[in-house]
Amino acid sequence: MQIGFVSAESGQGRAKNVRNILLKNSVNIMLCALCWWAVGYAFAYGKSAGGFIGVSRFFSDGETYGGKPWFFTWTFCLSTVTIASGCLAERTNLFVYPVYTAVLSLIVHPIVAHWVWVPNSWLNSSVGSECRFLDFAGGTVVHLLGGLTGLIGAILVGPRMGRFEDGVCKEIPGHDVSSVSLGSLMLWFGWFGFNCGSTYIYMSEGGEAASSAVSRVALNMTLCASAAGMTSLIIASMQSGTFDLAICCNGLMSGLSASTSNVGFVTPWASCITGALAGLCYVLNSRLLARMGVDDPLDGSAIHCGSGMLGIVVSGFLARPSYVQSMVDRNCGGVVYGVNGGMQLGMQLLGLSVVTVWTAFWAFLTFWTLKHFNLLRVDQQTELAGIDNMEHGGPAYPEFLQRVQSSRTGA
Numbered sequence: 001m002q003i004g005f006v007s008a009e010s011g012q013g014r015a016k017n018v019r020n021i022l023l024k025n026s027v028n029i030m031l032c033a034l035c036w037w038a039v040g041y042a043f044a045y046g047k048s049a050g051g052f053i054g055v056s057r058f059f060s061d062g063e064t065y066g067g068k069p070w071f072f073t074w075t076f077c078l079s080t081v082t083i084a085s086g087c088l089a090e091r092t093n094l095f096v097y098p099v100y101t102a103v104l105s106l107i108v109h110p111i112v113a114h115w116v117w118v119p120n121s122w123l124n125s126s127v128g129s130e131c132r133f134l135d136f137a138g139g140t141v142v143h144l145l146g147g148l149t150g151l152i153g154a155i156l157v158g159p160r161m162g163r164f165e166d167g168v169c170k171e172i173p174g175h176d177v178s179s180v181s182l183g184s185l186m187l188w189f190g191w192f193g194f195n196c197g198s199t200y201i202y203m204s205e206g207g208e209a210a211s212s213a214v215s216r217v218a219l220n221m222t223l224c225a226s227a228a229g230m231t232s233l234i235i236a237s238m239q240s241g242t243f244d245l246a247i248c249c250n251g252l253m254s255g256l257s258a259s260t261s262n263v264g265f266v267t268p269w270a271s272c273i274t275g276a277l278a279g280l281c282y283v284l285n286s287r288l289l290a291r292m293g294v295d296d297p298l299d300g301s302a303i304h305c306g307s308g309m310l311g312i313v314v315s316g317f318l319a320r321p322s323y324v325q326s327m328v329d330r331n332c333g334g335v336v337y338g339v340n341g342g343m344q345l346g347m348q349l350l351g352l353s354v355v356t357v358w359t360a361f362w363a364f365l366t367f368w369t370l371k372h373f374n375l376l377r378v379d380q381q382t383e384l385a386g387i388d389n390m391e392h393g394g395p396a397y398p399e400f401l402q403r404v405q406s407s408r409t410g411a
Contacts (some may be wrong), residue, residue: 001075001194002029004186005082009089011179012246012298014172016386017090018396024097028081031098035105036074043110044073044117051122054114066118067201075194076138077109080146086298087150091160091383093375094391096153100366104149108362112355113141119328123351131332131344133351134315134324137198139261139308140355147257147305148356151289151296152363157377159295161384169290172297177245184249188225191256195221195263202264202327213264213326220271221259227275228255228282228307235283247283250299254282254307261311262319264327266334270318277314278307312352316345 002025010021037060045068046054057063060070081101088096115123116135124132135141163172174180196214203210232251237243258278259271266274285302296302314334321333324344335341370376377383382390389395 001079001187001190002082004183004190007179007183007186008249009086009183009298011176011183012174013089014386015175015397016388016395018388019392020094020387021089022396023392024094025082025085027098028085028101029078031101032078032081032105033074035102036077037070040077040105040110041070041073043107044068044113048114048118048120051120051125052114053111068117072197073113076113076142077105079138080104080109080142083143083146083300083304084150084153086300087154087296088157089297090387091377092157093378095375096370099370100149100153103362103366104145108149108359109141109145112145112358115354116141116351123354129343129347130330131340131347132328132330133347134262134265134319134328134344135312135351136262136264137195137260139258139311140351143257143260143304143308144352144355145359147301147303147308148359149363151294151301151305152360153367154294154296154301156367156371159293160297161380163295164293174246180246180249184252188252188256191221192218195260199264217263219268220263220266221256223268224259224263224271224275224278225252225255227272228252228258228279231276231279232283235280250286250303251279251282254278254303257304257307258311258314261308262315265315265319265323267320270314273318274311274314278310281306281310309352312348316348319344
């Protein structure tokens, strides 16, 4: 999945910033691993203190605690960090990335993971509800958290130069559409490990045979992604008259993000509905952000934040009671099934609300502080020349850029 992320982000960026994109993603991976090992895993899955935070398992030795393996859970935290990275691309100071990576890995993501995935957390056991907040594999813990963090960062850092001029939104195309397409397909493949792998954590508590559940999860995820990609492609082509590869890939990602929320709790037809809604919401959210003057180079916030929220809400309506029973041992389901449906929808909205407020607080505090000390954005000269040229010893494709420059000057 990280290979897919890096490929998609570098392809949608301009050639003059590729080294910067590759380096910041590498730094994020390494720093996130150290933070998750030292503190993050403990806060997320250690012995619960009042249902709010874990207080044991610091400096993990790689053990599996409560059915949550260290390595597998680290990949969830890492995906959260990487999602936010794309929203800030091409104009953000390199120093920003390790700062927000540490904040997300040490505090924000681990505590949300504790609330959502530890059975005796305050969210799952202390609100007087027979139902439990349903987030199968990270609709809130990964996608809402990462997308919202990136959105707030993108707003505070401001748009790239030339993105909005004289009230007109101008496209800044990436330099390599093949990299975008390959990255999206690699992400889709990696997502099977993300969602199908999560099934075994639920099945360790007993209930439905794991093999049957994994098969259903794989089918639901495939249908949701396919429906979203087709929906976004068709809607965008009706608006523009052309078939845009980037929109198709982003629509596909939106379906995968939405499926992460509920893929283990819904039927295949419900996954198709979720995917169609995710594709529609992606196109609408992307257009809305552009109209508001928010520059998100990868549309990461429209993809992950919007679709993560959508998938969580859909569970409140379409979660099948028998699947919820087998996965989390609660006699609840979506509104359409009539088994504590109103209570389940209420739990979904409650979880969505608290995670949104928690994430927004830390994201705003982090990026506002960096902006206050003039550490958030590179200077104008660096942005125009390309971050690679000014901070990384030269462009990633020196011969290519030299030919481009020569053609422009007529040499």
